[in-house]
Amino acid sequence: MKKLLVSFAAFLLFFSIALPANAAPKQIFPGAVWKDNRGQQIQAHGGGILHWKGAYYWVGEDRTPSNDPEKRYVSCYSSKDLVHWTFRGQILALSDPEHLGSHWVLERPKLFHNPRTGKFVLYFHLDDARYKLARVGVAVSDRIAGPYAYVKSFRPLDQESRDIGQFIDDDGSAYLIFESRPTHGFFIAQLSDDYMSVEKQVSFIRAPLEGGAVVHYNGLYYALGSHMTGWRPNPNVYATAPSLSGPWTEFKDIAPPEANTYQAQSAMLLKVTGSKATSVLFMGDIWKPGTLWDSRYLWMPAQIDNGEFHLPVPSPWLINLKSGITTIEPAANPSQQ
Ligand code: GAL
Numbered sequence: 001m002k003k004l005l006v007s008f009a010a011f012l013l014f015f016s017i018a019l020p021a022n023a024a025p026k027q028i029f030p031g032a033v034w035k036d037n038r039g040q041q042i043q044a045h046g047g048g049i050l051h052w053k054g055a056y057y058w059v060g061e062d063r064t065p066s067n068d069p070e071k072r073y074v075s076c077y078s079s080k081d082l083v084h085w086t087f088r089g090q091i092l093a094l095s096d097p098e099h100l101g102s103h104w105v106l107e108r109p110k111l112f113h114n115p116r117t118g119k120f121v122l123y124f125h126l127d128d129a130r131y132k133l134a135r136v137g138v139a140v141s142d143r144i145a146g147p148y149a150y151v152k153s154f155r156p157l158d159q160e161s162r163d164i165g166q167f168i169d170d171d172g173s174a175y176l177i178f179e180s181r182p183t184h185g186f187f188i189a190q191l192s193d194d195y196m197s198v199e200k201q202v203s204f205i206r207a208p209l210e211g212g213a214v215v216h217y218n219g220l221y222y223a224l225g226s227h228m229t230g231w232r233p234n235p236n237v238y239a240t241a242p243s244l245s246g247p248w249t250e251f252k253d254i255a256p257p258e259a260n261t262y263q264a265q266s267a268m269l270l271k272v273t274g275s276k277a278t279s280v281l282f283m284g285d286i287w288k289p290g291t292l293w294d295s296r297y298l299w300m301p302a303q304i305d306n307g308e309f310h311l312p313v314p315s316p317w318l319i320n321l322k323s324g325i326t327t328i329e330p331a332a333n334p335s336q337q
Pocket of ligand 1: 046107108163210211228229230231265
């Protein structure tokens with residue numbers, strides 16, 4: 001326990017120092033300021049990742065302070081190594097689409113590519129200031145970096161939907177994960193053929209969890225989420241099932257509960273399959289509610305063994321995308337990179 005606290009304190013101290021602008025790190029530094037190719041802090045909060053044609057596309061909430069306060073923004077970044085990200089633009093700059101009033105909400109955007117229509121389909125949580133609307137919004141583009149045109153909003157499967165997540169199975173089928181407060185749990189539902197609607201309930205997991213994420217690894221499905229404490233971190237948990245439709249085990253902690261997920265909240269699980277190994281990456285947000293634009297990302301390779309999912313203490317790490325092998329390194333001085 002003491003050891004854990006000491007290494008976590010070292011982590012906090014280490015990552016309070018920003019990476020210098022000219023550093024070209026090979027590693028991912030969880031919790032550090034993460035800059036794009038322009039030297040600007042990446043704005044992809046509550047995000048999602050689409051792997052398409054050999055590159056990764058990261059979309060998320062763009063909370064840049066100079067944004068028009070009447071609009072809500074989604075930004076997109078691309079990368080071939082998951083470390084260096086090229087800004088591809090604000091792919092959505094949306095004015096209040098449903099007369100939601102001031103302080104309306106667009107959160108947790110997730111991007112899908114539909115192989116049948118060729119279109120890129122962006123889902124996001126759409127809400128009013130009091131989070132009563134509880135719908136998903138959908139926007140579409142012919143090009144991955146947009147611009148995206150707003151199409152509609154709805155309640156998936158006629159259920160209230162707040163935090164959303166995405167999951168693409170190995171056979172390419174696409175699912176939306178959404179939290180439904182009245183039913184005290186979250187749904188995993190398959191998208192329609194054109195991805196423009198949510199068609200079929202595959203699983204309902206009776207556990208009131210947000211930030212839902214799913215990965216299929218080594219014959220097991222892992223569903224992960226956070227408890228409902230708003231922007232405040234809490235011990236995130238996971239369950240497993242032999243099939244996406246269950247039966248799901250009880251939920252267990254992904255890290256020692258006193259670590260509070262190292263101040264992060266789950267957003268996405270990404271599977272990277274290489275020639276030698278398959279790695280599962282935990283992608284979370286370290287929210288700063290007063291300065292949301294300065295919220296950080298906590299990405300770490302998960303340690304999965306025999307159906308047990310473990311989030312290690314944050315430390316710089318590397319991934320070799322060809323082999324799929326991740327290496328967690330002891331904290332080093334980032335200015336020496
Ligand atoms: C969190 C949720 C975030 C945001 C926040 C608002 O629980 O995961 O996406 O909605 O609450 O308080």
